[in-house]
Amino acid sequence: MSLTERRLNNLICRLREDGHRLTPQRMAVIKMLIGNTEHLTAEQIHERVKVDFPMTSLATVYKTVSVLKEMHEVQEISVDGEGKHFDGATGHPHPHLICTSCRRIEDIDFADIGPLPSEIAEQTGYRIEGHRLDFFGVCPACQEEEARNS
Amino acid sequence: MSLTERRLNNLICRLREDGHRLTPQRMAVIKMLIGNTEHLTAEQIHERVKVDFPMTSLATVYKTVSVLKEMHEVQEISVDGEGKHFDGATGHPHPHLICTSCRRIEDIDFADIGPLPSEIAEQTGYRIEGHRLDFFGVCPACQEEEARNS
DNA sequence: CTACATGCAAACCCTTTGCAGGCTG
DNA sequence: CAGCCTGCAAAGGGTTTGCATGTAG
Secondary structure, rough: OOHHHHHHHHHHHHHHHHHOOHHHHHHHHHHOOOOOOEEEEEEHHHHHHHHHHHOHHHHHHHHHHHHHHHOOOEEEEEEOOOOOEEOOOOOOOHHHHHHEEOEEEEEEOOOOOOOHHHHHHHHHOEEEEEEEEEEEEEEEHHHHHHHOOO | OOOOHHHHHHHHHHHHHOOOOHHHHHHHHHHHHHHHOEEHHHHHHHHHHHHHOOOOHHHHHHHHHHHHOOOOOOOEEEEEOOOEEEEEEOOOOOOOOEEEOOOEEEEOOOOOOHHHHOOOHHOOOOOEEEEEEEEEOOOOHHHHHHHHOO
16 A cells, blocks of 8 residues: 555544545545645646536635645645645655746655754754745746747 | 845845835835845734834835835745745845744744755756745744743 | 826735535434 | 535635825936
8 A cells, every 4th residue: 555545544534533524525635635746726626626526616625625734634835926735745844846937836855954953953942843945946848938939 | 334235225226227216115115124034024014114104005015015026135935824924134045944833934044955956956857046945943932931831 | 297106995816704505424 | 313514605814906196306
């Protein structure tokens, strides 16, 4: 069983324990987030869920995401001037690669920031609980696009 | 002349060149951002400007900030579930230390992320243009608070 | 006189909430 | 049949815009 499947099962258990019902629509939203390295906005999730469940309303998407946020299975990522994207890829902090041209957000696996947190804790007195590391740039596809247009 | 003063002068020049007029209110907003390691929200900037210029409207603050954003002198920082904060501390990316308890945002000077950007560029094909590194934690003051309340 | 800056209020966008009805266990 | 889930519509909060009025150069 893959890591994602295990996480999904665990999540489903906890949802049930909390008295939640897992409707097909909810499952669709959840699957679109958990273990997915795309980082969709509420609107994008809505569009995709509607393919299978045309009646789905945006409110349902928001309500589902909000449950997942409470369970710390999904975090928000805000990009300057853009709406919120939701990231349920791993359930813990990890770096992102954000294309400033097409606004795509990808995950990067490596990019360990090493001993930085403990150094910072020592120097500032903060109790460090997490971090966010995002790189901004232009993705290969958009670079090609640029080249064609010039 | 300090770095901040130089940056401020340079900025003022460019604003004039672009045909902007530098009213006292605008100057107040600009000074509240450029070289200031506090990271205020629009509302907070508004409150402070109103001390000296009580008639100032929120729209003016937004319009001024928007000019600075276009000139890449100010960037937005979004904290999950919070409003936007504006950061005009250095004009280039630098790490932040965000207290999850009192929502204070501080700058950190060191914390060089080293060769990571070029590694990532090589591995992903992105043209990396910048990054954002934020640490989340609890500041010393809030830790004391916690201790007192337990 | 031209063009930018201002305050006000309305518009706007995205997100959240309230509610009545539907469905599951 | 209690309690969650749904869609709809309305409310909400923060940001942006339009407009008439100032004001600097």
